[in-house]
Amino acid sequence: MATISSLHIRASDHHSRLPRISETDQLRHTNQIVTLPSPISRRDANLVLLGSLPLTTFFVLPPSSSEARERRSRKVIPLEEYSTSPEGLKYYDIEEGKGPVATIGSTAQVHFDCRYRSITAISTRESKLLAGNRSIAQPYEFKVGSTPGKERKREFVDNPNGLFSAQAAPKPPPAMYYITEGMKVGGKRTVIVPPEAGYGQKGMNEIPPGATFELNIELLQVTPPEESSSWWLRKCAFGSRENLVKEKEKMETSLRYSANSRSLRIHAKEKLSVHSKTHLQLHGELDTRAGSPSYLCAMIRHFFHEASTNIGVGLHYDKSQKLRGFVRGKKKFPLRTDALLTFNIKGRCDFDQDFNHRNPKGAAEFDLNIWKFEKDQDLRLRVGYEMFDKVPYMQIRENNWTLNTNLKGKWNVRFDL
The missing domain is CATH 3.10.50.40 (Chitinase A; domain 3)
Incomplete structure (x- = not known):
């Protein structure tokens, strides 16, 4: 098989044998058809085309410069x-x-x-x-x-x-x-x-x-998600709306019943945005049997999203312990990339009007959030250990229902309206 160089030489030789066109003929109107006295065979035409391949490199358009400009x-x-x-x-x-x-x-x-x-x-x-x-x-x-x-x-x-x-x-x-x-x-x-x-x-x-x-x-x-989005989307997943600063301000209401009170209580919570990472949280609870508030609470919460941490400082008032202040904090450690399984540590310390601390609490817990456990049903399982009371506890939450219990026999149930 002939090489490209030999083909180029043969094409050049054939080109030299072609009839010359005079300068006067070149100046004729461009629409005039030029006829050659001798016909060119298909084989010779292919040789001419192969010989002209090196010239095509001068006419190749450069690639689009958008990608190169983006790289630069x-x-x-x-x-x-x-x-x-x-x-x-x-x-x-x-x-x-x-x-x-x-x-x-x-x-x-x-x-x-x-x-x-x-x-x-x-x-x-x-x-x-x-x-x-x-x-x-x-x-x-x-x-x-x-x-x-x-x-x-x-x-x-x-x-x-x-x-x-x-x-x-x-x-x-x-x-x-x-x-x-x-x-x-x-x-x-x-x-x-x-x-x-x-x-x-x-x-x-x-x-x-x-x-x-x-x-x-x-x-x-x-x-935006629909208002009927599940509680998992609204609260439970790490970095969710509860941890976002610009969450929708609305009142959350729930019905609560515990083994200690033996009465149905109505609980209300309101969140008001103060800063991009801070909000004011107000709590109140009404005892339906006594017909009076069981406690009132006001707290400032600040979120450190990159550290997966939030802290809160506030005042708490109830019928038994009167007015007292408190400090609380919580940090989450995601154990999976989707953050559905987390390890949490949290603590709280109350202090009276003389700044004497009392009722310290601290706990370590695991949270497992199961989205779409069943059709239109989400589930959260929580297992933890309270350090100061030295008692294990657990929580099961299914959509709007929440059950909390520990090994000392204490329990409470909550229904979010």
């Missing part, structure tokens, strides 16, 4: 400038955004890119049609705080002929389901994803098994 503008962010999420992930907000905040239970639409060593392995900006012949950017929609793989299968209809489906969408890493919490619409966040929060020991596309990669998220839209 991307700055290297020092690791010490990254923040740490409650789950231990390192993240950096490139743009904060100015729209609504993504909270636990809200529905978010995002564009995300998984990059491994400057290679974009997975991206919603290159979602494939089922026909496989085109690439279209398709946002990914999910519920913030949900368990990966448990969300309802979706059908995207805002595309040509509805060819997209949930199965065809790129698979995000589990970390995206909770690291998006706290972002604002329009914001962009980059996250360092370890294997346990990414694709594990299986890998995905160009991301090898057990690899750490970079996740870039752009929050496009947030839909």
Whole structure:
């Protein structure tokens, strides 16, 4: 088989044998058809084309410069400038955004890119049609705080002929389901994803098994959760609305009954936002048998989201111990990436008007939150140990019902209205 160089030489020789066109002929009107006196065979024409291949390099258009421009503008962010999420992930907000905040239970639409060593392995900006012949950017929609793989299968209809489906969408890493919490619409966040929060020991596309990669998220839209969202979405999961500063201000009412009081009590709680991470919490309880308040309480609570901690200082009044102050605190340690299993430590100390401390309490406990235990049913199991009273205790919560008990025979039940 002849080499390219030999073909080029033969094509040049053949070109030298072609008839010359005079300068006067070249100046004729461009629409005039030029005819050659001798015909060219198909074989000779192929040789001419092969010989002209080196010239085509001068006419190849350069690739689109948008990606190159993006790479040049991307700055290297020092690791010490990254923040740490409650789950231990390192993240950096490139743009904060100015729209609504993504909270636990809200529905978010995002564009995300998984990059491994400057290679974009997975991206919603290159979602494939089922026909496989085109690439279209398709946002990914999910519920913030949900368990990966448990969300309802979706059908995207805002595309040509509805060819997209949930199965065809790129698979995000589990970390995206909770690291998006706290972002604002329009914001962009980059996250360092370890294997346990990414694709594990299986890998995905160009991301090898057990690899750490970079996740870039752009929050496009947030839909708030419905008012009928389960208590798990509203209160129990780590970093949930109870721990968010801008939670909806509303009164919470419950009915309570315990073995000690032997009477039904009506409990009310109101939260008023004071600062971005602080709110005023008011409590009151009415004893239906006595027809008078059993206690009143006012407390200032401050949240340290990155440290998974909150503290409270307030005043408490009841019929037996009169007025007293107290200090309380709680810290959570997530034991799973989805924060459904946590280890908590909490404590409280009361003091009288002379600042003598009394009734100290401290406990260590485990919380297991089971979302959708049954249809329209959520469950929380809590097991702990009270340090000062030296007694184990447990709690079972199912939707609006809560049962607390310990090994000394004390118990109480609560129903949230």
